[in-house]
Amino acid sequence: MNNLLKKIGVICGIAMCSTAAQATYGYIDAESDPGTYSPVTLGDDINVSACGSSVNDVTYGGSYGLCTLSYLGEFSLTWQLSLNNTVVSTTTYSGSNAVNGLNHTINTGVGSAITVAGTYTLGLIIDIPDSYDWVLLPNGYWYRAGSDSGIVINGITYGNYSGATSGSPNINGFRNTGVAFSELTINPATIPEPSAALLLLPAFAAIAARRRRKTAK
Numbered sequence: 001m002n003n004l005l006k007k008i009g010v011i012c013g014i015a016m017c018s019t020a021a022q023a024t025y026g027y028i029d030a031e032s033d034p035g036t037y038s039p040v041t042l043g044d045d046i047n048v049s050a051c052g053s054s055v056n057d058v059t060y061g062g063s064y065g066l067c068t069l070s071y072l073g074e075f076s077l078t079w080q081l082s083l084n085n086t087v088v089s090t091t092t093y094s095g096s097n098a099v100n101g102l103n104h105t106i107n108t109g110v111g112s113a114i115t116v117a118g119t120y121t122l123g124l125i126i127d128i129p130d131s132y133d134w135v136l137l138p139n140g141y142w143y144r145a146g147s148d149s150g151i152v153i154n155g156i157t158y159g160n161y162s163g164a165t166s167g168s169p170n171i172n173g174f175r176n177t178g179v180a181f182s183e184l185t186i187n188p189a190t191i192p193e194p195s196a197a198l199l200l201l202p203a204f205a206a207i208a209a210r211r212r213r214k215t216a217k
Contacts, residue, residue, distance in 0.1 A: 026059025028135060028143040032180040034079075034124035039185035042117050043109035046184065050077060050102045053126055057137065064137050066126070067102055074133040077101030080123040081114065081184070088120075089113040108186055117188040123181045 033052035040046050051067040066072070076094035079101065080087060089112075093101025108114035128135070128145040135143050 024140070025134070025142040025144070026057060028055045028128075028137070028145060029058055030055055030075075030126040030128060030145070031063075032124045032126045034122050034180055034182045036182055037122075037184055039187050040108070041187050042114070042189045046106040046108065048079065048104050048106060048122065048124075050104075050124055050126070053124065055135070055137065055143075057139070057141075057143065059143070060139075060141070062139065064139075068138060069135075070138075071136060072098040072102075074128055074135050076125075076127040078123075078125040078127070079104045079106070080125065081106060082121040082123065083116070083118050109189070114186065117186050120184045120186060121181050122184040123179065125179050 031054050033050070033054075035049050035052055037046065037048065051065060053066040054063045055066065055069070056063045066075075073095055075098045076092060077098055078090060078092040081089040089106065091101075091104060093099075093104075106114065114120075133144060135145075137143060
């Protein structure tokens, strides 16, 4: 209970608290939704959003969008992009930085981790690392995650669920962790049309003529 009072003291500076809210608490689980996106061209940036994700009230009922919460300091959001079961990009937002994970930009093309076209797997892992961390929901009640045991994805353990096995493809709604995946298609960079290439012929001819004049001199 001392831990709960400490959490209330920190979060009340951000959200309004009442005596009734402090006295009412329950359990929540996290449900991840990485979103659905149209294909993009290699070299373009991809803006992804976690706002379709939610936390579910397993004590009193109800669901609350992750983007409606006033404080995400107890959450950890990990965006992960894989190609052919190989992770090529991972970014984690947690603590005071967790709110920045609601909207994430993935860079593609030269200088990024995404340099080849293909159909990638986009994953979003939403985790409440400490089952004793308390979270305030819009209904004014305080909640904490359950204490399960181990989700393993691509060799990395997330959250806690005893029934999970290594490589489980879609795991959602467990108290500590919500995990979900979607597909993201990255098309090859476009090649100039023949008609566009013809526009460059005069420039090439001028360069060739200049070289011939220099050689003659």
